[in-house]
Amino acid sequence: ENVTEEVDEDGCLSKSSSSRKKIATAIEKLGMKLLQNLETTPDQPNIIISPLSIALGLSQLALGFEPKQEFIEKSQQFYGSDAAVVESLEQINEWVDKATNGKMNNFLTALPPNMLLMLINAIHFKGQWQAQFDPRFTSRGVFYLDENSMVDVEVMEAAKHPLSLFTDNELEAQVNYIIKYPCMYYLLVIMPVSGHVNISSIATKLNLSNIYERLPREKAVQVKIPKFKLEYCQELQEVFIKLGLGDVFGKPNLADISDGPLLVSSVQHKSIIEINEEGAEAAAATTVVISRASNPVFHLTQPFFIALVNDVLQLPVFMGVINNPSPGAPIIQRADPGDKFGYTADKNYMGTFGGPPK
Numbered sequence: 001e002n003v004t005e006e007v008d009e010d011g012c013l014s015k016s017s018s019s020r021k022k023i024a025t026a027i028e029k030l031g032m033k034l035l036q037n038l039e040t041t042p043d044q045p046n047i048i049i050s051p052l053s054i055a056l057g058l059s060q061l062a063l064g065f066e067p068k069q070e071f072i073e074k075s076q077q078f079y080g081s082d083a084a085v086v087e088s089l090e091q092i093n094e095w096v097d098k099a100t101n102g103k104m105n106n107f108l109t110a111l112p113p114n115m116l117l118m119l120i121n122a123i124h125f126k127g128q129w130q131a132q133f134d135p136r137f138t139s140r141g142v143f144y145l146d147e148n149s150m151v152d153v154e155v156m157e158a159a160k161h162p163l164s165l166f167t168d169n170e171l172e173a174q175v176n177y178i179i180k181y182p183c184m185y186y187l188l189v190i191m192p193v194s195g196h197v198n199i200s201s202i203a204t205k206l207n208l209s210n211i212y213e214r215l216p217r218e219k220a221v222q223v224k225i226p227k228f229k230l231e232y233c234q235e236l237q238e239v240f241i242k243l244g245l246g247d248v249f250g251k252p253n254l255a256d257i258s259d260g261p262l263l264v265s266s267v268q269h270k271s272i273i274e275i276n277e278e279g280a281e282a283a284a285a286t287t288v289v290i291s292r293a294s295n296p297v298f299h300l301t302q303p304f305f306i307a308l309v310n311d312v313l314q315l316p317v318f319m320g321v322i323n324n325p326s327p328g329a330p331i332i333q334r335a336d337p338g339d340k341f342g343y344t345a346d347k348n349y350m351g352t353f354g355g356p357p358k
Contacts (some may be wrong), residue, residue, distance in 0.1 A: 024208075026317035027055045031307075031319040032203040037239045045327050048232040048271040049318035053123045057267065060119055061248070079121070086111070086118060092288060100124040101273050112264040112266055123317065125308060130162050130278035133225075137279050142332070143226055143325055144302045146195060151329045155229040156277055160220035163298055168214075170205050176298060177215060186311055191304040197321045202305055208314045224299040229274040236267040273320070 031051030038047050048108050062081050063071050075081040086092065096107040099122035112118075133156040141155035165176040173192040188211070190202065237249055248264050308318040 022314050024310075026315040027051050028208060028314075028316050030055055031316050032199070032206070033243055034236075034239060035199045035319060035321060036203055037242050038234060040321075040323060041161075042075075043327075044232060045231060045324040046230050046320065046322050048230060048273055048318070048322075049234075049269060050123050050271055050318050051119055052315065052317045054236070054267075054269060056121050057119055058248075061264070079118075086115070092118070092120065094121050096120065096287070100272075101126070103274075104270060107270055108268065114265070125185070125317065126279070127187075128275075130221055131158065132279070133158050133161075133277040138227060138277065141224065141226070142301070144195060144334075145324055145331065147334070149331045149333055151324060151326045151331055153326045153329070156223075156225050156227050157218075158223050161223040161298075162218045163220045163221045163223065164215045165221065165298060166214065166216055168211070171202060173202075174298075175211060175215075183318070186309055188309055189300070190303055190306075191300065191302060195302040195305045195306050197323065201306065208307070208309055208316065212309075212314060221298045224301070225275065226300060226325040227276055227308045229272070229276075230322070230325065230327070231270070231272050232320075233268075233270040236269050270319070271320075273318070301344075319358065 009181065028051070031049060034049055034051065034054070040047060040048070056079065059073060060081070063074050063078075072083050075083070084091075089108060092111075093105065093107050097105045101124050102239060103124060104122070137157045138154055139157070141153055142150045143153045144150045163176055165174065167173075168175050168190075171190060171192070173190045176191075177186045178190045188208070190206075192202075194199065240246075240248065303321070303323045306318075306320050307316045308324060309316050
């Protein structure tokens with residue numbers, strides 16, 4: 001394949017590459033498999049991952065079948081990797097901090113024992129809303145965790161915000177995309193009508209290319225989006241074993257990397273996402289919105305699935321399930337909508353979906 005023929009005048013990859021589409025599809029499937037098998041906890045009610053970052057780490061590991069010097073050379077050629085002698089924990093954390101523009105300043109808390117080699121990659125994204133939100137209109141609101149409970153959140157609001165949205169009957173969800181960025185990155189949001197994100201159901205029905213082709217033209221929509229900053233950190237060894245990759249941790253053939261027996265002892269993944277009035281910034285995932293179809297209103301008020309997607313390749317760089325955008329806030333039990341806890345009922349929300357999640 002001649003790669004130069006697949007790059008446009010802006011240096012972006014062309015859509016014509018069938019091999020790149022296959023890679024994008026494989027990364028999408030990896031991300032969905034991980035989301036299906038990773039479990040939430042009270043401390044981590046949300047799951048945010050970068051399937052691209054994880055896939056890059058695993059694929060670079062495959063170069064271990066090459067001779068030692070060739071492993072280093074091909075790592076530099078295909079991944080832009082620089083080889084360095086690990087001298088301290090601070091050295092690694094400083095590298096990650098710089099690579100993520102200061103979003104991750106404590107990636108590792110300790111160096112793994114018996115470590116011979118560490119492969120590290122980092123992905124950082126920062127995008128602005130097409131029309132930024134005015135901080136003067138940010139106010140307190142609620143996010144429904146389920147039909148019985150909710151949490152207090154900061155809500156950004158705009159009377160006319162450019163969105164592309166539709167209702168997907170097969171997914172039984174509202175589908176929306178927002179944000180454009182160089183080489184056309186867009187943020188996909190899927191909010192199920194039920195108020196519960198069944199990732200297994202979404203995985204069997206979701207096709208990023210198909211959804212993208214069905215997106216209607218943008219229109220001005222009244223939008224309400226929770227403002228938040230979330231972190232997710234997970235050791236992936238257990239989930240990879242569940243997915244049938246146990247040999248990587250037990251008896252991989254990595255003899256060509258170095259002399260002596262080797263095994264993969266750990267796969268650490270950490271991601272951070274922030275949504276504010278200016279836009280979205282992430283070192284592993286990103287988010288946004290929801291509403292009713294009958295009127296131009298789009299309010300994000302219950303759990304949703306998100307993906308930051310490269311428009312050229314339909315490749316998900318970040319994916320996640322947001323169940324609670326304010327995990328540190330106390331959970332409030334719902335009473336009759338409207339007068340408890342100082343909140344006013346969102347009348348626009350009582351539309352297509354018939355109220356808070358059922």
